[in-house]
Amino acid sequence: xxxxxxxxxxxxxxxxxxxxxxxxxxxxxxxxxxxxxxxxxxxxxxxxxxxxxxxxxxxxxxxxxxxxxxxxxxxxxxxxxxxxxxxxxxxxxxxxxxxxxxxxxxxxxxxxxxxxxxxxxxxxxxxxxxxxxxxxxxxxxxxxxxxxxxxxxxxxxxxxxxxxxxxxxxxxxxxxxxxxxxxxxxxxxxxxxxxxxxxxxxxxxxxxxxxxxxxxxxxxxxxxxxxxxxxxxxxxxxxxxxxxxxxxxxxxxxxxxxxxxxxxxxxxxxxxxxxxxxxxxxxxxxxxxxxxxxxxxxxxxxxxxxxxxxxxxxxxxxxxxxxxxxxxxxxxxxxxxxxxxxxxxxxxxxxxxxxxxxxxxxxxxxxxxxxxxxxxxxxxxxxxxxxxxxxxxxxxxxxxxxxxxxxxxxxxxxxxxxxxxx
Numbered sequence: 001x002x003x004x005x006x007x008x009x010x011x012x013x014x015x016x017x018x019x020x021x022x023x024x025x026x027x028x029x030x031x032x033x034x035x036x037x038x039x040x041x042x043x044x045x046x047x048x049x050x051x052x053x054x055x056x057x058x059x060x061x062x063x064x065x066x067x068x069x070x071x072x073x074x075x076x077x078x079x080x081x082x083x084x085x086x087x088x089x090x091x092x093x094x095x096x097x098x099x100x101x102x103x104x105x106x107x108x109x110x111x112x113x114x115x116x117x118x119x120x121x122x123x124x125x126x127x128x129x130x131x132x133x134x135x136x137x138x139x140x141x142x143x144x145x146x147x148x149x150x151x152x153x154x155x156x157x158x159x160x161x162x163x164x165x166x167x168x169x170x171x172x173x174x175x176x177x178x179x180x181x182x183x184x185x186x187x188x189x190x191x192x193x194x195x196x197x198x199x200x201x202x203x204x205x206x207x208x209x210x211x212x213x214x215x216x217x218x219x220x221x222x223x224x225x226x227x228x229x230x231x232x233x234x235x236x237x238x239x240x241x242x243x244x245x246x247x248x249x250x251x252x253x254x255x256x257x258x259x260x261x262x263x264x265x266x267x268x269x270x271x272x273x274x275x276x277x278x279x280x281x282x283x284x285x286x287x288x289x290x291x292x293x294x295x296x297x298x299x300x301x302x303x304x305x306x307x308x309x310x311x312x313x314x315x316x317x318x319x320x321x322x323x324x325x326x327x328x329x330x331x332x333x334x335x336x337x338x339x340x341x342x343x344x345x346x347x348x349x350x351x352x353x354x355x356x357x358x359x360x361x362x363x364x365x366x367x368x369x370x371x372x373x374x375x376x377x378x379x380x381x382x383x384x385x386x387x388x389x390x391x392x393x394x395x396x397x398x399x400x401x402x403x404x405x406x407x408x409x410x411x412x413x414x415x416x417x418x419x420x421x422x
Contacts, residue, residue, distance in 0.1 A: 037365025337410025
């Protein structure tokens, strides 16, 4: 029996488990800790993603053939290092390689050293010096906490007063803890933002189609940022030349730089990009699948995910083995009322079975749980309704028809996923 362990508990992890379970090579997929959507080949394991010893003990006891990192906090906690030291196959970066995401300072310095296109920047450990430099730059100016901050450590300042507030929040009040010990202050990049993912085995990479996330909570990109209210792929205006530029000038130089520093990168390298004409600049690097991008990519990927990820883990990726279905995929988040602020939990969810009876619909659970044999809400982003189709408009129509069949009290979703002006 071939057994796989996926580490994490959101929609991204359920999408990965769903695709892995389709592999004819895979007999069982465990998800630690998982959510209320696990069924069939997929089984939850009550181990948190920071419990390195517990995860390792489980993998050894069950003779897990491949472990897949979904949740980024797991690699930062050293899960990959521990598994590799024990001789277990694992897909994801070591803690050192993952610093391309967990340290904005290291990431920007790597880009500078490898001549990877990005915004002009400086880094600071002193709040007074940071404030002076930020105010010397043309507005808007971007201020980033060095470390992970749950997607909230990047502040775009459009006026001088916002600069004072941002520096104070990050460096003085330490709203994000030690992540604010250093800041990156960089110029604002103009253009259109997209996400590119690349599967990497340390030296080789396979570039995914472009996707686009929708971060703000409300239609029209209004309101506070969230973990992601929806995504779609591919992005029609991203050209083959753009994708080749991403591979040649961004992904491969990053892999070479990390390898040269003794931190070979295996896993998903996910640069957030700003594209303006033919110019492609890196906004930031992530070292794992995006969420909700993973939900979209798993619907579009054509092939055996287990074999591809296992090849990456063993340093023998063949980019030709990563294929894509024609057409489009869309994911629409159904969020709890109040998210991204405080929100209730334990509310009954109905309509998923009816939604999945529609053509080309798969609903991925994100923040759900089973309570007394009833599916209930357990997070801010509760579900992702995904659809595939031959055109973007057709795919969106399918997704929103399915959304209308699902209900929980306070359910909120954006009605304009995939509708940004081109």
